[in-house]
Amino acid sequence: MSLPPGFLDELRNRTSLSQVVGRKVMWDTRKSNQAKGDMWAPCPFHQEKSASFHVDDRKGYYYCFGCQAKGDAISFIRESENVEFMEAIEILAREAGMPMPARDPQAAKKASRHEELAEIMEQAVRWFRMQLNGGAAAQARSYLDRRGLSAEVRDRFEIGFAPEGWQNLRDHLRGQGVSDELMLAVGLTRASDKGRDPYDVFRNRIMFPIRDGRGRAIAFGGRAMDPNDNAKYLNSPETELFDKGRNLYNLRAAREAAGKGQRLVVAEGYMDVIALSEAGFGAAVAPLGTAVTESQLQMIWRVSGEPVMALDGDKAGLRAAYRVIDLALPVLEAGKSLRFALMPEGKDPDDLLRAEGAGAVTKVLDAALPMVQLLWRRETEGKVFDSPERKATLDARLRDVLRAIQDQGLRRHYGDEIKELRYQLFRPQRQQRGFQGGQGYQGGARGKGKWRKWDAPLPSTSSARASLLASAGEHAEAELREAVILAVLLTTPELIPEFEHQLDSLDCADPDRAALRDVLMRCRETEPGALRDACEQAIGPMALETLLSARHVAIVPCLRTPGDISLARLTVAEELGKIDAQKGLAAEIDEAEEDLRDLADEALTWRLGQAAKARNEAVLRKDEAQTDFEIAPNGMRIDREEKKRAEAIWDQIRFSKGPN
Incomplete structure (x- = not known):
């Protein structure tokens, strides 16, 4: 299969050799300079311990000073993957997001056409340069002199001139045997919309040839001499040779200069x-x-x-x-x-x-x-x-x-x-508002409070230290919810496919829970009895029984009344949602924590308050969200209906004893 011209150049432009090679080697960080694309590693093609394999990422070239292996990304894929040339091209194109060209028996013919078009562009470069020395270009030469561009500079950058007139370049190229179709194809002429002959695109302009990374002339940029011209600068239209979004002016020379250390x-x-x-x-x-x-x-x-x-x-x-x-x-x-x-x-x-x-x-x-x-x-x-x-x-x-x-x-x-x-x-x-010194007033009656650093944490109470969540660590809440999710899915495995993605993303820091999660995903289509046997084999019968009999698991309604699939589905969905909400709050706190250490302003505290509010709303069960609550003197929320029932029971007890 013949590839269209420019395909391999584009593929090399999109491919980083260090990334391709990096999948096969471990870079020597002491010897490598990633910022300059200068990478060293032990050679992947022969057994060695020293870093003699060199990758120049800028030039897209590698060389081993031990076995003398050398080449570019294509040859590296061929040698390391043991594939043919076209298969290596397909691998790199897939990674670079480039579609492979359709198999075209005319590709060789197209390559020949591109060479022909490039030669026409070279003829135009020579003709424009010649025109700059003519009498019609006096104004252009004067302009270049004022801009400080000497004759040597003009020659080095091949600057030319397109004189006034509608068909000067066209007539010259026709005299060289170039057809109108080819002139149109390279963007030197434009078809008339009035039925006349094609006419020159560039007229009365200083001409700057545009070359690709291989040095081929592919387009022109023209600077207008007429101050009233609508387009001060005019580029060639996009053609078979020229894609303006994939080329840079002066690329080849700049690449050489940068290789010598220039910025x-x-x-x-x-x-x-x-x-x-x-x-x-x-x-x-x-x-x-x-x-x-x-x-x-x-x-x-x-x-x-x-x-x-x-x-x-x-x-x-x-x-x-x-x-x-x-x-x-x-x-x-x-x-x-x-x-x-x-x-x-x-x-x-x-x-x-x-x-x-x-x-x-x-x-x-x-x-x-x-x-x-x-x-x-x-x-x-x-x-x-x-x-x-x-x-x-x-x-x-x-x-x-x-x-x-x-x-x-x-x-x-x-x-x-x-x-x-x-x-x-x-x-x-913050300093203007009087918070200098990192101090803040801490509670108490007027004149009896204590001053402390504004970011110092408040001391914890004995009841807080004795709580289950505090004693079990910062991840205890998620661990309790994970246990509930796993227990419910174990008893209703038909729900596993619905929650497979979320189940796979559970952290499960505990090895037993992680093993149980993996078994549920792997054996989800087995019979319930066989599934439980598989779980026992994975973590042991005692560990499984301990998880299922834990108080926070045993009180789950759908486990106390098995067979209610809807309730089980709701339970799993809610527990997964609460875990996600807690993760969101944790991420918000982590992100704001560093800010708070440096700057305790009202925006950050407001942000944390909003995050906490969102978390609290997210973790409410649907039935809790619909419950009518009132706030007790100690700040706790009390279900109003439960309170009424408790008060009624208390009244019965009190009146049954009779008056004191």
Whole structure:
């Protein structure tokens, strides 16, 4: 099977060699540098203990200094999985989310066509460059001189000129034997909607060739000389060669410069890239007339693990940065991040270079902000947080944003940084309200209370320390509910399929309960008697009897009156719901606990109060929620009907004894 042109390049762009190899080896953390994509491990192809197997993730290449094995991701899959070339391609394509092209007997013919189209683009590059030296390009040359682009720079970046006129390039290419169909296919001409001959796309524009990572000319960008032109910059339309969302301007040269240790800078336009390159920042690239796409982001990270986004110092530049943040958050991982360099107000990198020189740009790049700080700026700039509700809204918004980060370790570090920034924002407000010193007044009559640290816990009472839940540990409530769930499902195994997913997710820290859970899921279709035998074999008859006879299990209504499937289903559903509610509260407390240690403001205490309220409402059984309660003097809730019955019984006893 022949693959379409560009398929393997796209596959390599989407594939991280270190991730592919990492499934087969253990990296030597002392020798490896993940941020630079420089990874070392014992070779998976021969027996050794030293880390002589080297992966260069940026170049997508591996080499073993012991057995001399070498290649890319495709060859690694072929050798490690013992598969043929096409099967290795299919494995990588599946992991990269790329559909395999249909088997096409004409693929070789298509490859030949792409080579033909690329040659036409090279002819256009040569013709545009030649036109820049002609008399019609005097204004264009003057403009380039004012922008500081010398003849050497123009040659290095192959800058050309498209003169005025509707068919100049078309006539030239026709003279070289190029058909109108091929000119249309590469986007150099456009079909007339008035029935006339095709006409040139680029007219009276300075031309910037766009090359792919292999160095082929695939498109053009044109800068208008007419100040009244509606499109200041015009790119080639998307063609068989050109996908603007999957290419970057100056990628090939930037990749080489970054490989030599230069910092990768992502600018907004062609002139910025050229100016940066000539000022010594050779590892500079730019998207092609669109906002940065995920494919471009992955290409950028293949070159550098922490590129700098050099953005114009205006509102449009900030909006572009915020869009990149939302795009990058879900795909962030260790060794892949972004920094943001904001140019001075109203300037782009080219403006700053011409006004103040390379030193000023270096200073701005060195001060580039980590993405987390720009994220915080977006969520807080220009906003006032003078109420618990507004602060809680900020907390909720930040939690939603951080949930987009898939890497849990990275998400935790982002959360820590956000907490520190939050502390810095709200701490002055707290001090102004008179809470300095970390002290708070603790109860008691006026003048008789004690001062203690505001975050010091209150002492526990003797009755609380003696309670079952306290003595059994912090997870006791969940353990009791797990026992009820397992006991009910053991007696009504026909319900297991309904709750299979939730049953599988039960933590079951106790080994006996975990074994019982596994037996229930594995033997759910066996007869009840056989199922109980399997459970006894798994944990022993005494352990099973202990679980079933426990007081909190024995009092469950559906176990006292077996055979009521509806009641059993309701019991299991409610207990699972209560476990989930408790987990939700625990997660909320864990998240807020760190904040409370640093900053006890009203937003956090309000948030915890809301979480506790939600948990209390969630754990009420349906029959409890519908019960009429009143509050006793000691704060306990009393069923009003039960209270009435108790009072009636007490009256009978009291009157039966007669008057005192």
